[in-house]
Amino acid sequence: MSEAKSAESRPYHHGDLRRALVDAARRLLEAEGPSALSLRAVAREAGVSPAAPYHHFKDKAELLDAVAQEGWEILGQQMSDAKAADQGLHQLTALGIAYVCFARDNPALYRVMYDAARDKEMLPAGMQDNKDSAYCMVRDTMIEHGADPTAEVDLELATVAAWCGAHGLAEMAGFKQFEHLKEQLGGERAFFDAVFGHMGLFPSMHGH
Amino acid sequence: MSEAKSAESRPYHHGDLRRALVDAARRLLEAEGPSALSLRAVAREAGVSPAAPYHHFKDKAELLDAVAQEGWEILGQQMSDAKAADQGLHQLTALGIAYVCFARDNPALYRVMYDAARDKEMLPAGMQDNKDSAYCMVRDTMIEHGADPTAEVDLELATVAAWCGAHGLAEMAGFKQFEHLKEQLGGERAFFDAVFGHMGLFPSMHGH
DNA sequence: AAGGTATCTTTACGGCGCTTAGATATGAAA
DNA sequence: TTTCATATCTAAGCGCCGTAAAGATACCTT
CATH class of the missing domain: 1.10.10 (Arc Repressor Mutant, subunit A)
Incomplete structure (x- = not known):
């Protein structure tokens, strides 16, 4: 130290x-x-x-909030990078993979981020408005890939669904129960891919 | 008290x-x-x-483990009940709704359950074997609705994907950001339904 | 140069998880 | 029935925690 x-x-x-x-x-x-x-x-x-x-901080929670906020910013950057660097994946899958990899590489930080969110019962304030937030990036990418931007409720639902899937996978991926699945699929990355494959992330899969 | x-x-x-x-x-x-x-x-x-x-307990964590275990049992029961009581939903959706409703109705207990899991880096031990665990119930229901029980890896992946979606939604549903969505859809239940609708929960949606 | 303000230290309080040592009840062996 | 090992509980105390209050120190404006 x-x-x-x-x-x-x-x-x-x-x-x-x-x-x-x-x-x-x-x-x-x-x-x-x-x-x-x-x-x-x-x-x-x-x-x-x-x-x-x-x-400098009202209490411990406020310090943790500051830490968490930095976490969200880093997550946003990494997802942005992943979207830019085309890896031959559907861009939404690339975003999802980047999200889950962030959680895998920064488990403690990821935990602080969601602990803070659960305490305040809300994700970071500007999430749905800040153009480069992880959340908006997902929503925008949905639009770029065929989601109807005027069907606002449906667009929001699709974004939430994708977010839920990514967060769920981020938490499950850390559990020992699924180690054997990762091995059988030939690695963690393949596991992420496969699970995302079983989720209906793409707007084109739904009749809208 | x-x-x-x-x-x-x-x-x-x-x-x-x-x-x-x-x-x-x-x-x-x-x-x-x-x-x-x-x-x-x-x-x-x-x-x-x-x-x-x-x-009676080695330390605080062991007490919380006991509390968490009761939580998982209650969750299993409630999902079992929901599956039995046909509400005109696809049974997998019924399971998902029951899962999310449990988290909504017992937020503190749900938090203890996953805090314990994250600390030990694993879900409760017998989860994938105990016939009446929530997890096995999802997997079995997948089979009953057309999933190929011999395609073990794929079956497991589908179950994990559904579990991720349910857990993700359970956590997101508590956040203030999505209140307006619930209102626009005419209630929480409709929101749950709609988000699940955007996820590929059903094996029949995939070409396996 | 003076005085106000922001920043940092010292000290202290109550609550926490947990350990040790001692008190009390139970139940099996004699 | 007495004995005594064992299980269960209490009492006291350790070092840690978050936080508040009061005092010391440096900076900033005038």
Whole structure:
């Protein structure tokens, strides 16, 4: 657990403690898992007193919110990259794979993201409006591949259905029960592909 | 928060403290939510000392496991009931609706169930073998409706895909973002139906 | 230079999971 | 029936946690 600066060199005023705390939290999350993510541990990791974070975050939940938000942004980027880099997949499948791979590669972060969402009973606020959010990307890709943009309810339903499938798979993929399936299919990636294949992700599959 | 027996009437040896603790935990869970579910609070609710639970559970996680297990059993029963009571739905849809309704009606319990699963990185142990588990019920229903039972991998994939969809919807349904969709569709139930309609749950939809 | 404000530290409170040691009841062996 | 090992419970305490209050320190404006 390294600190941003050597302990004795840091001035009394940190400079950007808020940033440093979020970074420290992500470092801890990666290294020790979600259960090790206490406010005090984050403060320790950042080299400040246990009370210091309260000048930048109302409480622990607000710190975790900041961490979660960064997670959503990274997820959006990775999905955007996956859509751009054509891998010979249907673009919706490519998005789904990118989503699930993000969850596999950042399990602790993914958990913090949805823990925060469940607590507030909502996904990040701008999700359905921010053009480069993961959610909007799915919806836009639906349109690009033939979904009727004027059938708003139906478009939203298709997006939700795809989102549900991706999130469901992201959680299931971590369970030992399905290891044998991955092996039989010749790898995790093939497993993801196959499960998505069993879901009706594509608007063209439905008579709209 | 009532106790099982009035405090002074309880004998030194409780009789069935293990049972009482699980019940107390479920009562607390229902009343105060998952965050209020501390071992000490459960012990208080059951009217015993904070250390008493350790004679029946190795640690807090083991208590929560017991609570979660009851959750999975109840879920299995409710899905079984839903399958038996024909509501004019495709039986797989009926199972999915029952799954999602369970999560809606027992959000805290549902959360404990999956928190435990994520911690152990596996769903309850016998899930894929116990004839009346929710999971096996889905798989069997797939077969009853035309899935090829000898195509084992494909059958498993279809079951996983349906499970992913149901779990995904169960989590999304609690988010405020989708309230307007429920309203536009004329209710929660219609929303569930519509989302499932956008997923390829039925084996007959795929060319196997 | 002075004073206000933002930032950080110190200290402290109650609650938590869990451990240890001791009290009490049960039930099997003598 | 007495004995005594065992199971079950309580009491006390450890280190951790989230958070609040009050004081110290540095920065910023005037």
